[in-house]
Amino acid sequence: MALLEVRNLKKVYTTRFGKQQVQALANVSFSVEEGEFVAIMGESGSGKTTLLNILAALDQPTGGEVLLDGRALSSIPEKEIAAFRRDRLGFVFQEFNLLDTFNLRDNIFLPLVLAGKPHREMAARLKPIAAALGIAEILGKFPYEVSGGQKQRAAVARALITHPRILLADEPTGALDSRSSDDLLRLFEEINRQGQTILMVTHSVKAASHAGRVLFIKDGEVFHQIYKGSKTRHEFFQQISDALTVMAAGGGRHE
Amino acid sequence: MNSRLFLKLAVTNIRNHAQTYYPYVLASSAAVMMFYDMLYLYFSREIGGMADSSALRLMLAFGCIVIGVFSFILLLYVNSFLIKRRKKEFGLFNVLGMEKKHIARIMLTETLMVAALCIGLGLVAGILFSKLAMLLLLNILGLGASFGFEVPLPAVAITVILFGALFLINLLYNVVQVRISRPAELLKGGNVGEKEPRTKWLMALSGAAALGAGYYIALTTESPLMALNQFFIAVLLVMVGTYGLFTAGSIAILKSLRKNKRFYYRTNPFIAISGMIYRMKRNAAGLASICILSAAVIITLSSTVSLYAGLEDVLRTRYVREIAVYASEVSDENIQHLEQIVAEETKRAGIVPQNPVSLRSASLIAMQEGNVFRGARTNFRAQNAAMLLFMTASEYSRFEGVRADLAEGEALVYAMKGEIPGDTLDLDGFALRIRSRLDKMESFAPIFAKGIMTKTYVVITADERDIFRARQALEGADAPKLLNYEYHFDTQADRGTQVELAASLKQAIKGASIDGHADGREAARQSFMAIYGILFFLGLFLGTLFLLGTVLIIYYKQISEGYDDKDRFAIMQKVGLTRDEIKKAIRFQVLAVFFLPLVTAVCHIAAAFPVITKLLALFNMTNVPLFALCTALTIVAFAVCYTLIYALTARTYYRIVR
Numbered sequence: 076m077a078l079l080e081v082r083n084l085k086k087v088y089t090t091r092f093g094k095q096q097v098q099a100l101a102n103v104s105f106s107v108e109e110g111e112f113v114a115i116m117g118e119s120g121s122g123k124t125t126l127l128n129i130l131a132a133l134d135q136p137t138g139g140e141v142l143l144d145g146r147a148l149s150s151i152p153e154k155e156i157a158a159f160r161r162d163r164l165g166f167v168f169q170e171f172n173l174l175d176t177f178n179l180r181d182n183i184f185l186p187l188v189l190a191g192k193p194h195r196e197m198a199a200r201l202k203p204i205a206a207a208l209g210i211a212e213i214l215g216k217f218p219y220e221v222s223g224g225q226k227q228r229a230a231v232a233r234a235l236i237t238h239p240r241i242l243l244a245d246e247p248t249g250a251l252d253s254r255s256s257d258d259l260l261r262l263f264e265e266i267n268r269q270g271q272t273i274l275m276v277t278h279s280v281k282a283a284s285h286a287g288r289v290l291f292i293k294d295g296e297v298f299h300q301i302y303k304g305s306k307t308r309h310e311f312f313q314q315i316s317d318a319l320t321v322m323a324a325g326g327g328r329h330e
Numbered sequence: 331m332n333s334r335l336f337l338k339l340a341v342t343n344i345r346n347h348a349q350t351y352y353p354y355v356l357a358s359s360a361a362v363m364m365f366y367d368m369l370y371l372y373f374s375r376e377i378g379g380m381a382d383s384s385a386l387r388l389m390l391a392f393g394c395i396v397i398g399v400f401s402f403i404l405l406l407y408v409n410s411f412l413i414k415r416r417k418k419e420f421g422l423f424n425v426l427g428m429e430k431k432h433i434a435r436i437m438l439t440e441t442l443m444v445a446a447l448c449i450g451l452g453l454v455a456g457i458l459f460s461k462l463a464m465l466l467l468l469n470i471l472g473l474g475a476s477f478g479f480e481v482p483l484p485a486v487a488i489t490v491i492l493f494g495a496l497f498l499i500n501l502l503y504n505v506v507q508v509r510i511s512r513p514a515e516l517l518k519g520g521n522v523g524e525k526e527p528r529t530k531w532l533m534a535l536s537g538a539a540a541l542g543a544g545y546y547i548a549l550t551t552e553s554p555l556m557a558l559n560q561f562f563i564a565v566l567l568v569m570v571g572t573y574g575l576f577t578a579g580s581i582a583i584l585k586s587l588r589k590n591k592r593f594y595y596r597t598n599p600f601i602a603i604s605g606m607i608y609r610m611k612r613n614a615a616g617l618a619s620i621c622i623l624s625a626a627v628i629i630t631l632s633s634t635v636s637l638y639a640g641l642e643d644v645l646r647t648r649y650v651r652e653i654a655v656y657a658s659e660v661s662d663e664n665i666q667h668l669e670q671i672v673a674e675e676t677k678r679a680g681i682v683p684q685n686p687v688s689l690r691s692a693s694l695i696a697m698q699e700g701n702v703f704r705g706a707r708t709n710f711r712a713q714n715a716a717m718l719l720f721m722t723a724s725e726y727s728r729f730e731g732v733r734a735d736l737a738e739g740e741a742l743v744y745a746m747k748g749e750i751p752g753d754t755l756d757l758d759g760f761a762l763r764i765r766s767r768l769d770k771m772e773s774f775a776p777i778f779a780k781g782i783m784t785k786t787y788v789v790i791t792a793d794e795r796d797i798f799r800a801r802q803a804l805e806g807a808d809a810p811k812l813l814n815y816e817y818h819f820d821t822q823a824d825r826g827t828q829v830e831l832a833a834s835l836k837q838a839i840k841g842a843s844i845d846g847h848a849d850g851r852e853a854a855r856q857s858f859m860a861i862y863g864i865l866f867f868l869g870l871f872l873g874t875l876f877l878l879g880t881v882l883i884i885y886y887k888q889i890s891e892g893y894d895d896k897d898r899f900a901i902m903q904k905v906g907l908t909r910d911e912i913k914k915a916i917r918f919q920v921l922a923v924f925f926l927p928l929v930t931a932v933c934h935i936a937a938a939f940p941v942i943t944k945l946l947a948l949f950n951m952t953n954v955p956l957f958a959l960c961t962a963l964t965i966v967a968f969a970v971c972y973t974l975i976y977a978l979t980a981r982t983y984y985r986i987v988r
Contacts, residue, residue, distance in 0.1 A: 133904070154908070161906030172901045176526075176604040184595065186906050194595045217526055233905070 077106035078144065078272055079130070079241060085138035086125050086295075099125040100136070101295035107241070107274055112267040114286035115276045116319070122295045123276045127245050130274070131164060132156050144240065161186050165234030165242040169249035171226045173218040179229040180214040186237050197236075204232050208262065224255030231262065235271070242266075244275040248282050260285040280319065284312040293322055340439035343419070349982070350415060350889060354408050355448055357882050358493070361401035362452020363459060364875055366489045368394045370460045371467060373482035389864045397875055402496055404879045409500040411886045413507050415893075420508050434505045441504075445497035449490055456489070457481055466870075470638070471863040472856070527611040529585050530578040537574015544568035548941040553784055555712045557944040564941065568934055572621055576926075577614035581607060601902070601915040602922070609891065609923055616887055620880055621927035624972070625934045627876040628964050632935075633942060634869030636960035637862045637951050644858060644950040649851040651685060651818035652828055655835060657846030659812040664844050665690075671838045672817065679831045683819035689729065690813045692720040692797050696804055698785060701752040705804045716748060716785040718804075720797040720813075726790045730772065736765060736792040744768040748785025755789065760803035762791065815846075828852040862949075877968075881975045884924060888979040891920070892986030899987055916987065924976050932965060 086100040099122045107113050117123045128134035130141060132148050141148045143163060151159050166172075173182045180201070187197045205211040208228045213221055221229075227247060234242055244263070248256035256279075264285050267273050275286060283289045285308070291299040299318055303311045344351050372390040377383055420433050461479060544567030551560045584607045588594050594603060610617075637644075657668055676683055696703040698716035706715070723734040726742070734742060741755060741762040755762040771788065791797055794813065801809040821828055828850050835848030899912050907915075939961065943954050951957070 131904075157903075157906050157908035157911070166904060168904070172904060174604075174898055174901055176608050176898065178526075181600070181604065185600075185902075188595050188600045189597055189906055189911070191597070194591045197595065219525065 078109045078111075079107040079274070080142040080145075081105050081126075081130070081139070082142070083139035084126070084129060084136050084141065086122070086129065086134070087137045098295055100129075103139070103292070103295070103297055105290055105297055105300070107272060110267070110270055110272055112263065112273045112285070112287045113275070114283040114289045115274070115292060116278060116280075116283050116289055116315070117292035117298075118278065118323075121292045123278075123292060124245065126292070127243060127274075127276050131166065131243055132160050158190070161189055162237060163240045165237060165239035167227070167230050167234050167242065167244040167247045169246035171218070171223070171230045171250070173226055173230060173233075175218050178215055178217050179210065179221070179225075182218070182229055183214075183233045183236055185233060190237070200236050201232070204235055207266075208232050222255070223251050224258060227251060227255065227259055228262070231259070235266065241272045241274055244273065244277075246277055246279075247275065248277070248279055256282070280312060280315050283315050284308050289315055289318075291318060291322055298322055336435055336439045339436050340443060343416075343436070343440060344443065347412070347416065350412055350886070351444070353882060353885055354405075354412060355444060355451075357408065357878060358401075358405055358444075358448035359452040359455060360878055361397070361405065361875070362449055362489060362493050363456040364871060365394065365397045365401060365492065366453055366456030366485055367460050367463045368397055368871065369485035369488055370456070370482060371463060373485045374464065374480060376464060376468075376478060386860060386864055389868060393868045393871060396872055398492055400872075400875055400879065401493075404882060405496055406500065406503075408882055408886065409503065411890070413504045415890075417507070417511065421511075430509055433508055437501060437504050437508070441497055441501040445494065448497075449493050452493070453486065453489065467863075467867050470867050472859045527581050527607065529582045531582060533574050533578035534582045537571050537577075537579050539571075540567045541571025541575060544571055545937045548937050551941050551944065553713060553715075554944040554947045555715065555784060557941050558948070559712075561938075561941050561945060564938070568937075569622055572930065572934070573615065573618045576610070576618040576621070576930075580610040580614060584610065597911065598915060598918065602918050605895075605898070605915070605919050606922065609919060612894075613887060613891075613923060616883055617923065617927050620883055621930045621934070623876050623880050623883075624927060624931035624968065625938075627873045627880070628931065628935055628961070628968050629938065629942065630869045630876075631873040631968075632957070632961040632964040633946060634862070634866040635964065636953070636957040637946065637949055638866040639960065640951045640953045640956050641855070641858055641862055643953040643956065644862075645851050645855060647952055648950050649818075649849070649854065651687065652820045652852070653683075653818065653832055653835070653848065653850045655817040655839070655846065655848045657815045657839075657844055659810045660815050660844065660846065661812060665815050667842055668815065668817070668839065668844060668846065671842060672835065675831060675835050675838055676821075679821075679823070679827055679834070681821045681823050681827070681831065684822055686817065686819040688815070688817040690721065690725055690815050692801060692813050694718055694720075694801065694804060695784075696757070698748070698750075701750050701754060702756040702758075703804065704758050705806070707805070716787065718800075719786065719788045720800065721788065721790055722793055722797065723790055724793075734790060736790070738792050738796060739763055740765040740792060741796075742766055742768055742790040744771050744788040744790075746786040746788065748787065750787060757800045758803045760799050762789070762796065762800070825852045877971060880972070884975055885979045885982070887923075888920075888983040889986065891923075892983040896987050916984075920980060920983065928969060928972055935961065935965065 082104050084100050084103040086098075088097045088099055089095070090097070103122075103126060115123055115126065125134065129136050129148075132151070135149070173179070174185070177185070183201060183205075184197050187200070201214075202211075205214060208231060210225060210228050210232060213225060218226055218229075227250075231247075247263075248259055251259060260282055263273055263275070267287075273286075275282065277283055284303075286303070288300060288302050290297055299322070301311075301314055301318060306314070368390060371377055372387055372394060377386055377390070423433055423436075424430065460481075544564045547560050547564040547567070551557050551564075584603050587599070588603055588607075593599055655668065655672060657664065660668070672683070694717075695706045696716055696718055697706055697709060697711065697714040699714065703716065703718065721729075723736045723742075726732070726734050736742065739762060741764055743750060743755065743764050744767070750764075753764045755764060768788075789800075791800070794811075797813070798809070798811045821831065823831070829852050832848050832850035832853040839846050839848060895916070899907075899916070902912060903909070939958075943957055946952070946957060
């Protein structure tokens with residue numbers, strides 16, 4: 076059974092006053108197996124962020140459903156949804172989303188504190204993660220005192236410390252320089268090798284080329300998907316690039 | 331760019347910032363209104379025609395100054411807040427190609443509109459309200475209402491000039507703010523990564539020390555004469571202490587709470603403490619101001635209300651009987667003359683004196699150190715001051731109906747307030763042996779109990795010669811060898827007769843060229859009513875104004891907090907905090923921030939209570955339970971207002987955060 080299963084997802088936004096409707100997702104279906112590293116690509120406005128918000132249970136779909144470990148997100152009562160999100164999902168955002176009132180350590184502890192874990196356990200969990208991410212030295216610093224790359228690694232640590240079933244990343248390299256981006260992507264590969272399932276939304280070909288599979292979304296539908304298989308990263312990069320060119324040239328099913 | 335465009339831009343700008351501009355306009359108008367009304371009372375013919383008009387006008391002028399100064403500070407503060415929020419918008423104008431002089435012109439147009447609106451609205455409201463203010467004042471003063479209506483031009487002119495200048499200063503401040511900043515900075519506005527505040531132990535400790543010292547002075551000051559000076563020192567210390575503790579102390583406490591890991595790493599404390607550290611950093615000064623303002627409102631209102639409500643008590647303390655006749659250093663013949671005058675005048679008024687008391691005594695102030703008393707002319711020090719009341723043994727016997735056999739050089743001592751150690755009284759070289767001490771002087775005490783402020787001793791000697799010796803020792807050889815005389819009686823007549831009698835007695839005594847005067851409870855009522863009434867009126871007016879200031883500061887704090895917290899809570903929601911948890915965390919912080927000043931203010935008032943009772947004693951107001959009741963009621967009323975304001979502004983806050 077797939078870890079994450081998305082079936083015929085549909086999302087329509089209605090403007091506040093007019094009857095005008097905007098379709099963000101038309102019909103999206105795919106699944107993610109345990110231990111996979113999947114990238115979702117698409118142009119701005121293709122519905123990537125909407126999809127991620129629905130996967131994160133931050134938004135409700137108009138139609139279709141999402142199953143995590145065989146359980147439909149829509150079946151989880153409103154009261155438990157925050158706890159569910161906290162325990163099963165880890166998030167990494169483009170703009171880091173660290174709280175400026177906490178130092179990095181407390182930022183990483185945040186989900187555990189919310190889950191009511193004792194301090195000793197938090198410290199024990201943090202140790203290996205901080206070491207692996209190379210932020211053990213700067214845990215006491217505040218977000219405004221460290222670089223973008225360090226902030227993003229702290230955000231990754233915050234996402235991983237709950238041992239989530241799946242790590243959702245939204246343009247994680249979007250606000251980073253190229254060196255920090257490379258570091259972060261290698262880090263993602265590394266934690267994926269250790270068994271962490273990752274779903275990443277990006278429009279960077281380079282970022283996507285680190286994944287094991289790339290899904291392309293266009294006009295609210297899954298347009299295409301390619302596997303890395305035994306290809307080198309360079310070959311995979313080329314293939315993704317070609318697929319995007321085809322997509323941009325208008326070779327879609329809708330035209 | 332034509333002027334119509336500027337006008338249009340200015341109107342749209344103000345409309346877009348309704349949330350922050352409407353309260354500003356309302357508050358400015360209210361300030362204009364109150365200022366005008368106070369000036370109106372000052373200039374009005376009706377007040378000018380009153381008997382005590384100069385004293386009344388002095389108080390009203392004082393009220394005008396306080397309102398003017400306070401409005402000035404308040405509106406400057408609000409303006410600086412408004413412009414901070416709008417920097418981004420001006421940055422955008424700048425980036426879009428508007429020159430700074432164009433921006434200045436927009437600002438000028440806006441300011442002109444807002445100023446015209448506020449001053450116009452305020453004046454109209456002020457003129458409409460002026461009659462009501464007059465009636466209120468007259469009513470409080472216990473005077474009849476009149477029905478004239480006037481708009482004194484000087485009052486209008488001064489109001490327009492003062493508030494015009496205020497708006498001009500605000501405009502200049504805003505133009506300078508935009509001029510000194512660069513577009514990129516303007517666009518960024520307030521969103522610069524904020525540093526965690528450092529713990530300023532020195533400031534926290536000195537704040538605590540200042541507060542402690544202030545409280546100590548307020549709680550330990552004994553003498554009402556000292557109280558006035560001491561009270562100001564205490565107020566200053568408490569103000570400094572409040573600022574110190576709010577700014578540095580709060581952060582020190584929060585940070586030490588954060589060190590306790592088991593306490594800190596739980597949902598509510600975790601979010602609340604980290605949030606509070608920043609909140610206190612940004613708001614400490616504002617909160618301390620709210621605290622001090624609140625304390626000022628409560629103290630002003632409660633003391634003026636209790637003075638006014640306690641008028642009857644005051645009159646009874648001050649006048650043991652309805653009519654009082656005094657003469658200082660008067661001979662026996664003159665006393666007979668005086669008694670004759672009283673007999674004639676009462677007879678003419680058709681009155682038989684009831685419950686009469688008379689007393690011959692001498693009173694003087696000396697500097698006490700242990701059992702040694704020195705003259706007050708040299709080295710006067712308020713904390714050593716002691717009142718000595720001398721009377722002869724025969725007068726005492728007559729008075730109390732108790733025999734007292736005293737030899738020359740002996741004395742009976744009754745300490746009404748204070749203590750004399752040892753068994754002799756050293757009056758700067760002249761010694762009196764204390765034969766015995768009295769525990770009470772029943773019929774005598776009420777006469778001199780009229781709000782005793784300093785140490786007071788009654789000294790009873792064998793005869794008049796010992797009294798004169800004592801006086802010579804303390805006051806020098808030229809001390810008069812005569813005693814004072816006073817005579818009190820009731821009339822059982824109506825108010826008007828009493829007032830007339832007091833006046834006719836006064837006139838007759840003056841005509842007889844005796845150094846004395848007559849006075850009466852009813853005659854005094856009016857002048858007391860005038861003083862306490864105007865104090866009460868000012869208390870009401872200024873209390874309202876201070877409350878207005880508190881409301882504004884709270885409102886703008888809520889808004890700026892709301893914008894700051896918005897992003898933070900959005901992030902927390904993404905990381906897995908439920909809406910309810912967020913709401914709980916917010917509520918705790920907001921409650922803590924807004925009720926901290928109120929709680930602290932109540933603490934300050936509790937500490938100030940004893941010293942204020944002593945200050946009120948200076949005004950002959952000695953009814954402590956009444957004052958306590960007034961204080962409690964004022965605190966409750968204020969807390970209700972405060973909570974109401976909080977509830978209203980909290981809604982704005984939640985709307986922003988959500």
